Amino acid sequence: xxxxxxSFVREPLVDGDKDYHQVTEDIIGPIEKxxxxxxxxxxxxxxxxxxxGVFSVTWEVYWGIGVWGINRTIGWGWxxxxxxxxxxxxxxxxxxSAILLLFRQGWRTGVNRAAEAMTIFAVxxxxxxxxxxxxxxxxxxxxxxxxxxxGPLWPNFNSALLxxxxxxxxYFTVSLLFWYSGLIPDFATIRDRAKxxxxxxxxxxxxxxxxxxxxxxxxxxxxxxVLAGLSTPLVLSVHTIVSFDFATSVIPGWHTTIFPPxxxxxxxxxxxxxxxxxxxxxxxxxxxxxYITLGHLEAMxxxxxxxxxxxxxxxxxELFMSWYSANQYEAGAFKWRIMGPYWWSYxxxxxxNVVSPQLFWFKKLRxxxxxxxxxxxxVNIGMWFERFVIIVTSLYRDYIPGxxxxxxPTWPEVGFYLGTFGLFFTCYFxxxxxxxxxxxxxxxxxxxxxxxxxxxxxxGIEQKSVEEFAQEQAExx
Amino acid sequence: xxxxxxxxxxxDDEAVLFPAxxxxxxxxxxxxxxxxxxxxxxxxxxxxxxxxxxHIAGFIFGLCGTSTAVGFISxxxxxxxxxxxxxxxxxxxxxxxxxxxxxxxxxxxxxxxxTFCYLNQIMPGVKKHVFxxxxxxxxxxxxxxxxxxxxxxxxxxxxxxxxxxxxxxxxAEDSWWYGRFDKTEPYQQLx
Numbered sequence: 001x002x003x004x005x006x007s008f009v010r011e012p013l014v015d016g017d018k019d020y021h022q023v024t025e026d027i028i029g030p031i032e033k034x035x036x037x038x039x040x041x042x043x044x045x046x047x048x049x050x051x052x053g054v055f056s057v058t059w060e061v062y063w064g065i066g067v068w069g070i071n072r073t074i075g076w077g078w079x080x081x082x083x084x085x086x087x088x089x090x091x092x093x094x095x096x097s098a099i100l101l102l103f104r105q106g107w108r109t110g111v112n113r114a115a116e117a118m119t120i121f122a123v124x125x126x127x128x129x130x131x132x133x134x135x136x137x138x139x140x141x142x143x144x145x146x147x148x149x150x151g152p153l154w155p156n157f158n159s160a161l162l163x164x165x166x167x168x169x170x171y172f173t174v175s176l177l178f179w180y181s182g183l184i185p186d187f188a189t190i191r192d193r194a195k196x197x198x199x200x201x202x203x204x205x206x207x208x209x210x211x212x213x214x215x216x217x218x219x220x221x222x223x224x225x226v227l228a229g230l231s232t233p234l235v236l237s238v239h240t241i242v243s244f245d246f247a248t249s250v251i252p253g254w255h256t257t258i259f260p261p262x263x264x265x266x267x268x269x270x271x272x273x274x275x276x277x278x279x280x281x282x283x284x285x286x287x288x289x290x291y292i293t294l295g296h297l298e299a300m301x302x303x304x305x306x307x308x309x310x311x312x313x314x315x316x317x318e319l320f321m322s323w324y325s326a327n328q329y330e331a332g333a334f335k336w337r338i339m340g341p342y343w344w345s346y347x348x349x350x351x352x353n354v355v356s357p358q359l360f361w362f363k364k365l366r367x368x369x370x371x372x373x374x375x376x377x378x379v380n381i382g383m384w385f386e387r388f389v390i391i392v393t394s395l396y397r398d399y400i401p402g403x404x405x406x407x408x409p410t411w412p413e414v415g416f417y418l419g420t421f422g423l424f425f426t427c428y429f430x431x432x433x434x435x436x437x438x439x440x441x442x443x444x445x446x447x448x449x450x451x452x453x454x455x456x457x458x459x460g461i462e463q464k465s466v467e468e469f470a471q472e473q474a475e476x477x
Numbered sequence: 478x479x480x481x482x483x484x485x486x487x488x489d490d491e492a493v494l495f496p497a498x499x500x501x502x503x504x505x506x507x508x509x510x511x512x513x514x515x516x517x518x519x520x521x522x523x524x525x526x527x528x529x530x531x532h533i534a535g536f537i538f539g540l541c542g543t544s545t546a547v548g549f550i551s552x553x554x555x556x557x558x559x560x561x562x563x564x565x566x567x568x569x570x571x572x573x574x575x576x577x578x579x580x581x582x583x584x585x586x587x588x589x590x591x592t593f594c595y596l597n598q599i600m601p602g603v604k605k606h607v608f609x610x611x612x613x614x615x616x617x618x619x620x621x622x623x624x625x626x627x628x629x630x631x632x633x634x635x636x637x638x639x640x641x642x643x644x645x646x647x648x649a650e651d652s653w654w655y656g657r658f659d660k661t662e663p664y665q666q667l668x
Contacts, residue, residue, distance in 0.1 A: 020489075020514060135663035145553070154558055157550045163575040170579040174586040181590060184599070189514065189613040197659045204658025208594065209603035212613055213510040216597045218521040222531045223593045227586060230535070241575050390546050448491075473645035 009463055011295040011453035013106055013443075018290070020444050027438045028190055032199075035433050037298065038285055046425035054418010056412040057132055065135045068413045073397045073405035078413040080131045081387040085270070086126035086420065087168065087242055088263070088383060091235055092271025093119025094175050097182075098231035101224065106450055107299050109442040110291050114282060115275045116179040117435070121427040122274070123172045125420035130164070132416070160244040167241040174234055178227045181220070184210045186436045239267040239393035242267050246390065253394030262314035269307035269353070271381035272300050276376035278428065282367060282437055283388065291438050294367045301366040304379060308357030311386075315354060330397065339394040341406060345385050353380025481651050483509060484632040486641035489524045491517055494617045497639035498523045501621060504635070509620040509651065512612040533595060538588025541582045546580040547573065555598045604634040604656030606649040616642070622651070 014023070035043075060067050070077040093116040100108035131140050142167050147156050155162050187207035194200040210216065243263035246254035276297065283292040323335040337346050356378055365371050397404045433435070448454050461469065484506075488494040501508055501605070502525065511524050518528045554560065562569075594600055612618040618639075619641075623632065629646045636644035648664055656662065 021611075024514075145549070151558060154553045156560070157554060157576060158562060158569055158572040160575075163579075166576045166579040170583040173583060177586055177590045181593070185515070185613065189592045191658055192607055192610040192613045194658075196642060200659035201657050203600050204604065208601055209605045209653060210597075210599055210613075211605045211607060212512045212514060214513065214517070214520045214524045215510070215526050216599075217513065217516040218526055219529045219531050219593055219597055221516050222529045223589060226532050226535045226589060230539075230582050230586055233578070237575070244575070295484035420572040 002117075006449045006455065006458075008455065008458075010106075010450070011293070012275065012455050013293070013295070013446055013450035015290040015452045017453045018447060018451050020447065022194070023443050023447060024189060024440060026291070027287070027440050027443070028193065028438050031190060031434060031436065032130050032195075036285070039429060039433065043429040046422050046429055047417050049422030050426050051422070052415055053297055053417075053422050056415025056419055057128075060132060060412045061137055061415065063135070067410060069408050069410045073398060073403050074392055074407040076133075076395065077389045077407055078388075078409045078417060079383065081391050082417050082420065083129035083133075084242060084387040084391075085384050086122050086129070088239060088270045088387075088439060089274045089380070090119045090122035090126060090175075090271065091239060091264075091267035092275045093117070093122075094171070094178065094231050094235045094349075095268055095271065096275070097178060098235060099227040101228040102232060102275055105299075105447050107296050109439055109446050110293070111275065111279055111297050111300070112442070113179075113435075113439045114279055114431075114437050115183075115184065115433045116175060117428065117437075118173065118275060118278055119175050119271075120179060121424045121431075123168065123175065124427070125424050127168060127172070128416075128420060128423075139290035139419075157172055157364075158464045160241065160248045163241045164245055167238045171234060171238045171370055174227070174231055174323075178224075178231060181223055181227070181459075182439055182442070183435065184208055185212060185220070185441045186439065189440055190211060190436070220420075236264055239263045251333075251394055251398075252327070252329040253337065253390070256318065256322070258317055262311065264317075265307045265310035265314065266353075266383060266386060269311055270301045270303060271359075272307070273376040273379035273383070275373055276300050276304070277380070280373045280376070282432060286432065286437060288326065288438060291374060291443060294369070297369065297372050298363075298366045301360045301372055301375075304375070305357050305360035305366075308353060308360075308379070312354035315350065332397070333394055336397040337389060340393065340397060342389070342393045342396065345389050349382055349385035349389050352378050479651055480648060482623045483608070483647050483649050483651075484623055484627075484629075484636060485643075485645055485647050486619045486621070486636035486639065487609055487616040487643040488613070488619070488640060489616060489642050490640075491520075491617065493640040494619070495519070495523055497636075497641065498619065500639050501619065501636075506627075506632070507622040507624075509622045512608060512618040513615050514615060514617075517617070531589065531596070534592040535585045535589040538592075539585035541575055542581040542584025545584065550576065586602040592661070598653045602655050603653050604658060605653045606651070606661070608647060608649065609643070620649075 009435045018026075028453050068077065068079070070079075091110075096108050096111040096115045100112075131137060134140050143155055143162065145157075146152075155165075184207055184469070187203045188210040191200060191203035191207050194203060240260040240263065247259040248257060249255060279292050279300075283289050319334060325331075336342075337381035356375065359371075360375070392407055394409060464472075486497065488497060498508070498511060498520075508524060509628055514521065550573050551568060554569070559567045567633060598605075599631075607613075608620050609618045621632065621636075623646070633644045633646065637643075650662065650664060
């Protein structure tokens with residue numbers, strides 16, 4: 001039944017000698033202690049970044065979009081680049097928790113909680129950019145279809161930009177629900193072992209009064225499974241729809257059918273890189289190396305090399321099509337991308353996204369923590385350049401040479417971007433302090449099959465012949 | 478809401494818990510619930526719960542989302558305020574697929590989570606009795622509802638024999654109420 005045997009070929013998911021109580025202790029323990037120095041330094045630094053971001057945005061709202069470097073030729077600059085970048089990063093969490101749940105990938109249990117949290121924070125950051133890019137942000141609610149005094153005048157439901165509003169708000173809501181439904185039992189664990197009055201009250205409130213009865217768990221499993229089933233196409237749809245923002249227009253370089261799969265692969269690529277960045281730091285700071293093992297990091301690096309290669313194929317396909325389409329504007333767009341004044345962004349993208357992840361074909365490098373950390377940052381730099389290349393270098397040399405232009409960001413644009421880093425890390429630091437960063441209940445669920453010490457006990461089973469083993473299993477049930 | 482007497486048995490191993498659950502049910506005791514720190518597969522069947530129908534709620538809510546989206550958009554773009562986009566048909570169903578899909582997922586997910594909370598009777602501010610604080614840590618806690626005919630020592634001894642690490646009798650509220658987890662309830666002082 002529950003004590004199923006797992007082969008030695010599969011690496012343990014939890015290292016060290018653990019029992020259920022030790023798992024609780026290891027993961028909940030840091031929440032009950034005062035945070036270390038590093039936490040305070042990081043948290044205050046993030047708050048400062050956030051404050052600078054708020055200042056930059058306030059400046060922009062007060063003076064108008066004109067304070068940004070964008071112009072009539074290049075109407076989308078850093079803001080939309082950053083929007084697509086953040087929303088892409090926000091894809092890994094739900095991919096890990098939903099798609100890997102459906103594929104029964106046990107290693108997701110160690111990383112899904114933090115990855116989902118990252119997703120939610122990344123989507124929060126992403127949402128800021130299109131909102132403030134509207135210019136008159138106080139009229140932002142016009143995108144919502146509500147009965148208004150202007151007719152009622154409805155938004156255009158045939159527009160990819162409105163699809164985006166629905167896609168991102170749905171994605172945020174569903175990810176939040178998925179994440180929180182998993183957190184409820186873990187909050188109950190914190191509540192039941194709490195010593196202080198405040199903690200009992202706060203986590204009692206947050207745990208919704210969860211007790212962990214078998215009926216509740218049965219429904220919880222069902223909920224997780226169906227939400228995973230719903231989220232799987234949802235994850236794929238969100239970046240597909242983001243790519244429609246470009247692909248449904250008639251700009252050379254944007255108007256291609258390859259965009260949806262290409263964007264989704266890129267999103268998974270950058271999302272996993274960001275998960276890698278955060279988890280390598282988290283496991284180090286909170287001493288969770290036994291739960292987020294080298295095996296976990298390696299699995300994520302494998303996803304990175306796979307999706308990086310898909311992205312590489314997409315880049316080459318784009319180039320091929322620009323020639324094969326025999327469309328001079330398409331060819332022109334790619335010529336100016338590669339060899340125009342923005343050549344450096346194209347080649348930065350190519351190097352970071354296509355060339356460098358190929359190093360992960362080496363097992364030694366996949367299991368090297370420092371290398372993985374550096375690579376995760378390189379990948380995200382590359383993916384930022386990808387969005388910059390798609391947006392700016394498709395726009396800057398359009399049909400009429402007289403309107404060709406160049407674009408560089410001004411400080412409020414850069415400040416806005418830094419501010420979203422502040423928002424992201426402020427949220428993540430609070431999460432790491434007050435929330436269980438690893439799904440306690442899910443680790444306990446896999447502990448007896450995939451825990452190191454339990455696997456070692458299965459030595460005897462490994463020696464048995466197949467017939468003997470099969471017969472024993474049959475009797476057991 | 479009712480305050481009742483329960484016999485509580487705590488196990489630290491699923492392999493002991495399953496035969497114990499079987500034994501208790503065969504002996505004719507009224508098994509109230511089994512609490513566990515994580516989802517133990519097969520425990521719901523062992524306790525005697527039937528399969529959850531939660532997914533049906535998800536499906537119905539999903540259908541609501543689909544029909545809301547298609548109904549609302551088609552009413553707006555063909556009836557309430559038709560706009561001519563370059564002579565294209567007003568009833569542009571393919572262009573509505575993205576929003577229809579998103580609303581289907583949104584309604585299904587939100588509706589299902591709300592149904593989940595309703596069925597489980599959980600909500601911020603709701604309090605339920607916790608039989609043993611370790612039931613969310615490393616204990617599998619079985620609660621048996623007692624009537625006046627069962628002697629305390631008898632049931633405690635019986636539960637010990639099934640392999641329980643701890644077993645005792647407890648007065649508890651069997652349902653939920655609005656309360657805070659940092660407060661002790663009056664019935665808890667009875668025991």
